[in-house]
Amino acid sequence: MTPPARIDVQDPFYTKEKRVKKSSMLAADAWLDSSLYDMGQSAGRGWTKFQDIMSIFRVRGILRLFVELLSDAFTFGAIGAVLMTALALPAFDATATGEFNKAEDYSVVFQDRYGNEIGRRGIRSDDSVALADMPDYLVKATLATEDRRFYDHFGIDVVGTLRAIASNASGDSGTQGGSSITQQLAKNLFLSSERTIERKVIEAFLAVWLEWHYSKDQILKLYFDHAYMGGGNFGVVAASDFYFGKKVQDISLAEAAMLSGLFKAPTKYAPHVDLAASRARANLVLTNMVAAGFLTEGQVTAARRHPATPVDRTADINSPNYFLDWAFEEAKTVIEASHHTSNNFVVRTTIDTTLQKYAEDAVTSTVRDSGAQYDVEQAAMVVTDTKGAVRAMVGGVDYGKSQFNRAIVSNRQPGSSYKIFVYAEALEQLGLTPQDLITDRPVCIGDWCPQNYGRNYKGSITLASALAQSLNTVAVTLSIKTGRDSIAALSHRMGLRADYPITRSLALGVASVSVLDMASSYAVLADEGYKTPAYGINRIASLTGDVIFEAHPDDPRERILSETTVKGMNQMLRGVVTGGTGTKAKIEGVPTVGKSGTTSSYRDAWFCGFTGNYVAAVWFGNDDYHPTRTLTGGNLPAVAWQKFMAYAHTNIEIKPVFGVDFVPEQVVIAATDPSQVEDAPAERPPTLKPAAARKLVDVADLLRTTLRATMPVTDRASTPISVETSGL
Structure with missing residues (x-):
């Protein structure tokens, strides 16, 4: 038997026979076909079952009409719900913040340094009286006129709205509007006063939101506090005080009816605008109270016969108006920084009403008596104590004619009254003393050669004599030695707040300053060298007693000048009054010190100085910058300064001036x-x-x-x- 031939696996031409496999794609195709067939069969059976079920609900005849109407109603209702939700989105945004509309301004009651009311600024508002403390007839008068079903509806008075629509369609000008008290409050708290359909929809949503989040009594209290009542008054408490000079708890039925009549149209029915219309509206409110069953006709008869009479608000109460304008702006800055939620504040100021009267009299009498002679029409004065508390402020000769406050606007040049900065820097930086000699001679910076007032030179002279005689050339010489930049820097540290260019004539007072800042600067010398900025507010508190600011004048302060410099400056400034350009400011028995100032072309005249008790800066000039008739700071400004200081030092202990040897x-x-x-x-x-x-x-x-x-x-x-x- 012949053995099989051996196969060489390494034979590159040998190919192994492979078994044929079934394709997987064929199986996938078969699965897909069968799945689709099964799904079709299931869908068909499902549709058949659905038809069988729906056949149960099939209606015919008149019943089908009602079904169709109901179906359309649901459809349009869904569309309306989506639309209303879209319109309500602004309402959701308004309530999300949890903040009510701020009034247009703050309501501030100002008191003098002793706590006596001296005036008001901003709106008049007061939310401190609880609803339970308000007269019952005020509440009933408001409900009878504005919303009789207030305690029954959910924020929107559907019946009242339909009645108002019907009344308007018939041309009747009814006494009740379509908006409920809650809707009116929603508008006051969250919305503007525009009249659009969109705003009414938002108002309705907000009214419902208020009803969900507040009780009826809370809503009514908010309404009484936030409703505008005319004359800049918000709320019944402020309106009661403004119109009748009474607390809201003390108003009569006739006065309550007049207040309740203001809610509909405060600018139209305000008693100080149209008293006859206001009384007619109040009489209608009384009729509403009878119709609503709150009172009987007999109970309102006396109020009809004796209608309310507002107090006269035209009389001048002699408030320190220039000061109040400034203090109001200062108070608003502090209040805004505190982020307090209230709009109502009481501000205790530093003003002394007696000193304020003295200051006003000194300024106005001087201008009245001598203004025409020197062709000067305006003047300003700021008085502080030696710690910076403003005791008096006069911003012009007549607030009724011009409310422009010339005491705080930085737009005037101080002339030689600026030289305290030049001499103080020289004493501080160069170690000079009042007795040191300096040569008064011609001096030039480039092509600019200043001259003295008398156009002569004194030769060798002490610093004290140079300042007393206000020699310009000496001041310029000192500015060259110290540097003008350091003088400007010292002036800002001492109290000047306005920026000004540093020019070669700086030593002669070519800068922009205010009367208030000059008083602050001189106060540094009166207060032994410490920074003493002028301030007019001691305390700010809300009506509920929350203290948001309190001044602490005794806190440690920055030392600006050394004691040696202050003594030297005060001794030299004393010489200005006793034998220099400021002799008209001298007061027998009082250690007065100061410096006069006169600008080029006699446009501005100043006198700034102090005693051991008070600091005062005085300016005379004209609003249109036209030159005066050779008016100098040592003349009318010094006269007005002396008048005030003479008045102010009656019946007080006269204090010494630091560094001045004077014991009266x-x-x-x-x-x-x-x-x-x-x-x-x-x-x-x-x-x-x-x-x-x-x-x-x-x-x-x-x-x-x-x-x-x-x-x-x-x-x-x-x-x-x-x-x-x-x-x-």
């Missing part, structure tokens, strides 16, 4: 006429009215002259005499 002898004069004495809080002794103070100052001057005449001739120049006047 006290002589007391008594004013025996009680009618000439101002009322004053217990913290302050009684003081004289300005006219009486002037007379008393004249008597004091006469007494000093008489006493000095009795002294030996050798003692007259060296012995100071002080007359302390008393208003007792």
Whole structure:
């Protein structure tokens, strides 16, 4: 038997026989076909079952009409729900923040330093009275006129709305609107006053939201507090005080009816706008109360016969208006920074009403008596104590004619009153003293060569004499030695806030300053060298008692000048008054110091200075910048300054000035006429009215002259005499 031939597996030409396999694609195709067939069969059976089920609900005849109408109603209802939801989105946004509309402004009651009310600014608003404390007839008058079904509806008075639509269609001008109290509140709290369909839809949503989140009494209280009542008043509490001068708890039925009549159209029915229309509207409110069953006709008869009479608001209450305008802006800055939710605040200021009257009298009488002679029409004054508290502010001669506050606007050049910065920097930086000599001679910076007022030169002279005589060339020489940049920097540290260019004439007062800032700057010297910015607010609190600001004048402050520099400056400024350009500011018995200032072409005239008690800066000039008739700072400004200081130092302890060797002898004069004495809080002794103070100052001057005449001739120049006047 022949053995089989051996096969060489390495043979490259050998091909192994392979078994044929079935294709997987064929199986997939078969599965897909069968699946589709099964799905079709299932769908067919399902449709047959659906038809069988629906046949049960099939209706015919008249019943089908109702079914179709119901179906369309559901369809359109769904569309309407989507549309209403879209319109309500702004309402959702309004409530999401949880914040109500802010009133147009803040309501601020201002008090003087002793807590007496001196005026108001902004809106008038007060939310401090609880609903339970308001008169019952005020609540009923409001409900009878604005929303009789207030305690029954869900925020939208459907019946009232339909009635209002029918009334408007018939041309009747009914006494009730279609909006409920809740809807009116929603508008006041969240919306503007525009009249559109979209706003009414949003208002309706907000009304429902308010009903869900607040009780009826809470809603009514919010309504009473936020409704605009005309005359800048928001809420019935403020309106009661404004129109009747009463607390809302004390108003009569007739007054309550007049207030309730304001809700519909406050600008139309406000009693100070149209008293007849206001009374007619109040009479209609009384009729509504009878119709609603709240009162009987007999109970409202007296109110009809004796309608409410508003108080007269036209009289001038002599408020320190320039100061209040400034204090209001300062208060708003503090309030906004505090993020307090209230709009109503009480601000205790630093103003002293007696000193304010003295300041106003000093300024206006000086302009009245001598303004025409020097062709000057305006003046301003700021008075502070030595710690910076503003005691008086006069922004012009007549607030009724011009509310422009010339005391705080930084647009005037100070002239030589700026030289305190030049000399203080020289004493501080160069170590000079008032007795050091300096040469008064021509000096030039480039092609600019300043001259002295008398166009002459004094040669070798002490710094004290140079400042007393206000020598321009010496001031420029000092500015060259210290550098003008350092002088400007010192002026800003001492109190000047406005930026100004640093020019070669800076030493002569070519800068932009305000009267308020000059008072702050001189206060640094009055307060022994410490930074003493002027401030007018002691305390700010909400009506609920939340204190959001309180001044602390005794807190540590930055030292600006050394004691040595302050002593030297005060000694030199004392020389300005005793024998320099400011002699008209001298007051016998009072250590007065200061500096005059006059700008080129006599456009501005200043006198700034202080005593141990008060600091005052005075400016005279014209609003249109036309030059005066050679008016200098040592003339009318010094006269007005002296008038005020003479008044202000009656009946007070005269304090010394730091660095000035002056100890007055006290002589007391008594004013025996009680009618000439101002009322004053217990913290302050009684003081004289300005006219009486002037007379008393004249008597004091006469007494000093008489006493000095009795002294030996050798003692007259060296012995100071002080007359302390008393208003007792």
